[in-house]
Amino acid sequence: MTRYATLAAILSQRIEQGLYPAGDRLPSVRMLSQEHGVSISTVQQAYRLLEESQLVEARPKSGYFVRARRPLAELPAVTRPVQRPVDISQWEQVLELIRNKPREDLIQLGRGMPDISEPTLKPLMKALGHTGRHGDLRSLHYDSIQGVVGLREQIARLLLDSGCQMDADQLVITTGCHEALSAGLRALCQPGDIVAVDSPCFHGTMQTLKGLGMRALEIPTDPLTGISLEALELALEQWPVKTILLTPNCNNPLGYIMPEARKKRLLTLAQRFDVTIIEDDVYGDIAYQYPRPRTIKSFDEDGRVLLCSSFSKTLAPGLRIGWIAPGRYLERVLHMKYIGTGSTATQPQLAIAEFIRHGHYLQHLRRMRARYQQNRDVMTGWIMKYFPPGTRVSQPRGGFMLWIELDEEFDTLRLNRHLEHQGVQIAVGSIFSASGKYRNCLRINYAYAPKLMPEIEQAVLRVGATIQQLMLTFESTLAQSD
Amino acid sequence: MTRYATLAAILSQRIEQGLYPAGDRLPSVRMLSQEHGVSISTVQQAYRLLEESQLVEARPKSGYFVRARRPLAELPAVTRPVQRPVDISQWEQVLELIRNKPREDLIQLGRGMPDISEPTLKPLMKALGHTGRHGDLRSLHYDSIQGVVGLREQIARLLLDSGCQMDADQLVITTGCHEALSAGLRALCQPGDIVAVDSPCFHGTMQTLKGLGMRALEIPTDPLTGISLEALELALEQWPVKTILLTPNCNNPLGYIMPEARKKRLLTLAQRFDVTIIEDDVYGDIAYQYPRPRTIKSFDEDGRVLLCSSFSKTLAPGLRIGWIAPGRYLERVLHMKYIGTGSTATQPQLAIAEFIRHGHYLQHLRRMRARYQQNRDVMTGWIMKYFPPGTRVSQPRGGFMLWIELDEEFDTLRLNRHLEHQGVQIAVGSIFSASGKYRNCLRINYAYAPKLMPEIEQAVLRVGATIQQLMLTFESTLAQSD
Numbered sequence: 002m003t004r005y006a007t008l009a010a011i012l013s014q015r016i017e018q019g020l021y022p023a024g025d026r027l028p029s030v031r032m033l034s035q036e037h038g039v040s041i042s043t044v045q046q047a048y049r050l051l052e053e054s055q056l057v058e059a060r061p062k063s064g065y066f067v068r069a070r071r072p073l074a075e076l077p078a079v080t081r082p083v084q085r086p087v088d089i090s091q092w093e094q095v096l097e098l099i100r101n102k103p104r105e106d107l108i109q110l111g112r113g114m115p116d117i118s119e120p121t122l123k124p125l126m127k128a129l130g131h132t133g134r135h136g137d138l139r140s141l142h143y144d145s146i147q148g149v150v151g152l153r154e155q156i157a158r159l160l161l162d163s164g165c166q167m168d169a170d171q172l173v174i175t176t177g178c179h180e181a182l183s184a185g186l187r188a189l190c191q192p193g194d195i196v197a198v199d200s201p202c203f204h205g206t207m208q209t210l211k212g213l214g215m216r217a218l219e220i221p222t223d224p225l226t227g228i229s230l231e232a233l234e235l236a237l238e239q240w241p242v243k244t245i246l247l248t249p250n251c252n253n254p255l256g257y258i259m260p261e262a263r264k265k266r267l268l269t270l271a272q273r274f275d276v277t278i279i280e281d282d283v284y285g286d287i288a289y290q291y292p293r294p295r296t297i298k299s300f301d302e303d304g305r306v307l308l309c310s311s312f313s314k315t316l317a318p319g320l321r322i323g324w325i326a327p328g329r330y331l332e333r334v335l336h337m338k339y340i341g342t343g344s345t346a347t348q349p350q351l352a353i354a355e356f357i358r359h360g361h362y363l364q365h366l367r368r369m370r371a372r373y374q375q376n377r378d379v380m381t382g383w384i385m386k387y388f389p390p391g392t393r394v395s396q397p398r399g400g401f402m403l404w405i406e407l408d409e410e411f412d413t414l415r416l417n418r419h420l421e422h423q424g425v426q427i428a429v430g431s432i433f434s435a436s437g438k439y440r441n442c443l444r445i446n447y448a449y450a451p452k453l454m455p456e457i458e459q460a461v462l463r464v465g466a467t468i469q470q471l472m473l474t475f476e477s478t479l480a481q482s483d
Numbered sequence: 484m485t486r487y488a489t490l491a492a493i494l495s496q497r498i499e500q501g502l503y504p505a506g507d508r509l510p511s512v513r514m515l516s517q518e519h520g521v522s523i524s525t526v527q528q529a530y531r532l533l534e535e536s537q538l539v540e541a542r543p544k545s546g547y548f549v550r551a552r553r554p555l556a557e558l559p560a561v562t563r564p565v566q567r568p569v570d571i572s573q574w575e576q577v578l579e580l581i582r583n584k585p586r587e588d589l590i591q592l593g594r595g596m597p598d599i600s601e602p603t604l605k606p607l608m609k610a611l612g613h614t615g616r617h618g619d620l621r622s623l624h625y626d627s628i629q630g631v632v633g634l635r636e637q638i639a640r641l642l643l644d645s646g647c648q649m650d651a652d653q654l655v656i657t658t659g660c661h662e663a664l665s666a667g668l669r670a671l672c673q674p675g676d677i678v679a680v681d682s683p684c685f686h687g688t689m690q691t692l693k694g695l696g697m698r699a700l701e702i703p704t705d706p707l708t709g710i711s712l713e714a715l716e717l718a719l720e721q722w723p724v725k726t727i728l729l730t731p732n733c734n735n736p737l738g739y740i741m742p743e744a745r746k747k748r749l750l751t752l753a754q755r756f757d758v759t760i761i762e763d764d765v766y767g768d769i770a771y772q773y774p775r776p777r778t779i780k781s782f783d784e785d786g787r788v789l790l791c792s793s794f795s796k797t798l799a800p801g802l803r804i805g806w807i808a809p810g811r812y813l814e815r816v817l818h819m820k821y822i823g824t825g826s827t828a829t830q831p832q833l834a835i836a837e838f839i840r841h842g843h844y845l846q847h848l849r850r851m852r853a854r855y856q857q858n859r860d861v862m863t864g865w866i867m868k869y870f871p872p873g874t875r876v877s878q879p880r881g882g883f884m885l886w887i888e889l890d891e892e893f894d895t896l897r898l899n900r901h902l903e904h905q906g907v908q909i910a911v912g913s914i915f916s917a918s919g920k921y922r923n924c925l926r927i928n929y930a931y932a933p934k935l936m937p938e939i940e941q942a943v944l945r946v947g948a949t950i951q952q953l954m955l956t957f958e959s960t961l962a963q964s965d
Binding site: 092095096099100112114117118122126129130131138139140141142143144145146147176177179180183187191192205208209211212213214316317318319320321332335336337339340341342343344345346347348349 | 577
């Protein structure tokens with residue numbers, strides 16, 4: 002982290018802890034410069050960051066003051082999806098989102114891309130470059146269908162932090178979390194089967210269900226505590242649900258972390274109805290809390306939970322390295338993995354194993370957690386500033402996605418078409434629903450390097466302005482038709 | 484290629500062309516040494532290689548003579564698989580073959596591994612190492628779901644050699660040929676559907692059908708000309724076949740190249756019955772003939788052929804880069820690719836594109852073609868020397884696999900169990916059949932570097948000896964039970 006970001010983080014923590022109460026004057030620039038041994042301009046940059054995240058305000062000739070408890074944006078409502086299994090639509094909208102390669106002329110606020118510009122990733126680039134030199138041909142070979150054992154050992158060690166005790170033998174390396182989810186689903190379900198999901202739900206999961214001919218049963222979900230256990234229980238009583246697929250930690254797109262007690266209750270429910278659980282933990286390692294939250298898998302005793310994850314969000318998506326801990330379905334998942342892609346690429350596995358072994362992974366996580374948490378506050382501030390009053394915003398506790406709910410009548414598909422001419426793209430809400438709900442919602446990524454933030458602010462401003470403009474047009478159309 | 488291998492190739496070609504007829508004395512070692520400007524020992528090594536492939540024989544004090552037209556091993560019989568669609572078994576045997584990672588103590592004659600030790604691969608290693616240095620972060624990004632455009636352009640260029648004219652837009656990069664086949668099948672068929680295949684057929688294809696709940700209809704296949712069109716026509720009349728999946732070029736495991744006229748007739752048949760064709764061309768670039776054979780796809784006019792291939796056999800399997808040209812099913816295949824793995828890893832795509840662009844790919848192919856052709860002759864010689872009389876051997880025209888047919892009663896599963904204690908593994912024939920036929924057959928890889936060949940000869944000798952021994956035990960058991 003840069004010096005000013007570190008300083009901002011320290012001050013922000015003190016404010017959150019109440020050391021500097023609201024309305025109080027903060028230490029002067031000169032005082033902080035002396036206390037922390039940094040330059041005047043570093044302190045000024047730190048204060049600017051805190052201003053942006055609306056924690057402090059500058060008063061001319063008086064200095065910096067703690068702002069009155071920042072009014073949190075109102076949360077999105079608890080969702081109310083269709084209460085029956087449905088076939089999935091929305092493929093065209095997803096394709097629009099993913100078909101583009103990274104483009105210079107388009108700010109893709111909609112994609113699930115982490116910030117890969119931090120220097121803590123450098124040892125990984127080095128490891129990727131190393132592999133294969135000095136006549137080491139391992140990276141060109143097929144490795145075991147389960148994946149490179151050295152990497153599986155490192156992952157097993159990391160899993161301890163989420164409460165899982167597991168051997169390398171119980172893990173299968175996959176081509177990203179996509180393949181983990183897909184192989185898990187194919188191992189458990191047949192076409193026509195019903196899968197219960199949290200709602201909104203990651204569009205990749207939805208499209209996987211669609212592609213495999215399965216039906217989604219969307220369960221109402223609370224933006225702070227996750228999938229409604231009450232609604233889920235009713236659904237399990239009413240429908241022959243085959244498996245429950247959900248993202249309890251740093252949910253995509255809502256950002257919540259399901260409380261531990263609810264995770265346990267969910268597992269008990271799964272046991273009672275004898276269904277399996279596919280747990281997507283792809284953002285779990287970048288929860289803002291320390292230690293990181295436990296997984297449902299960590300409470301699993303009879304191997305009914307299939308834990309899926311990857312390094313796509315914590316390191317870089319272009320590596321395409323994920324994994325699955327398939328519990329008692331290891332053999333079936335191995336078969337599905339074999340027929341999907343064969344072995345996983347060897348080189349990135351070797352490089353990531355080396356990166357973790359030398360302690361670089363945890364160091365990188367620490368930095369990214371702080372960065373994303375800070376960006377969340379900055380981005381939330383911008384949304385409140387540039388979006389129309391009444392806009393509801395999620396309060397993510399990990400990851401780097403903000404879920405934004407607009408007026409019920411608003412259509413984000415239309416918004417996206419207007420934005421494209423302006424070089425901005427957002428993820429429309431409807432792709433997070435099997436039946437095209439959430440058309441009035443959008444998802445925005447806030448994983449950006451500090452130097453990009455001014456450009457991102459401009460993009461958010463344009464999105465906000467376009468929304469306001471479309472709303473006005475809509476109202477005037479209504480007025481005319483009266 | 485080493486000097487002696489080059490010289491051996493030149494001499495072998497002259498013999499094949501009849502410049503030195505059978506029984507003739509070949510130029511003396513001294514003469515060749517002067518003619519080609521190489522050392523005496525180089526010529527001696529070249530002659531040793533030609534002796535091993537049974538093209539020449541040394542007569543004491545007289546020199547080297549062209550052998551009487553080498554008696555070709557008898558070909559395996561035309562196959563007679565079950566004449567109805569069957570569910571696929573044999574997963575356990577396949578798992579045994581693929582679960583092992585490369586092991587120092589096991590000679591895996593059974594695997595589909597190319598020789599990756601040639602110096603012509605060095606520029607690829609360099610390209611893999613380059614990527615990501617100098618602050619180039621492209622390799623960490625997601626790229627387009629269709630794959631890196633630079634690589635697709637290079638592949639489109641290469642495809643001209645097989646008679647295909649195609650844009651980069653019509654190609655999708657996949658995680659190995661495995662994903663190409665799997666995505667193709669999922670795009671075209673549903674569980675329960677019938678897929679016609681050549682027989683024997685690549686075990687990966689069989690297991691993909693099994694995993695997707697599809698049924699295989701195995702069509703009799705000729706070891707020289709491929710799938711029987713007459714049998715296929717009968718099958719198409721009798722069964723609701725959804726697609727035909729086959730490997731017409733350098734077939735795995737039989738090694739034949741289907742004659743061009745038959746390829747055209749196959750396509751006409753597919754048009755008449757309005758079925759699609761999935762064409763696996765993964766070994767097509769290492770056919771021993773120049774120019775390489777055409778694909779069925781190259782005759783395709785209405786987009787019903789889905790051409791699948793990869794760099795796993797021509798370059799290295801650990802890269803996991805393949806592709807598919809899905810004809811009129813592009814959109815469906817893209818969906819299946821997205822839900823299977825998401826985007827394909829970026830770094831190896833960039834590296835391979837660079838490797839091809841600089842002409843290294845075609846150079847590498849030239850070398851590997853010559854090497855594999857020579858190895859084929861050496862390996863065939865060993866089989867005839869060490870295996871029991873009556874052993875039938877395929878005559879591959881490309882690739883690096885030999886298909887060996889033993890006495891009808893012989894069980895290669897049992898053979899493999901005996902071999903494992905001796906540090907050798909072969910691919911049992913039964914995994915190449917949906918219903919576990921070909922138990923009396925085995926597949927052997929001959930893609931080995933020259934320096935490994937003495938070790939491989941020892942392994943083949945052990946396989947041969949174990950077969951003879953098991954046959955004796957079997958006969959004596961029969962005698963006892965008389």
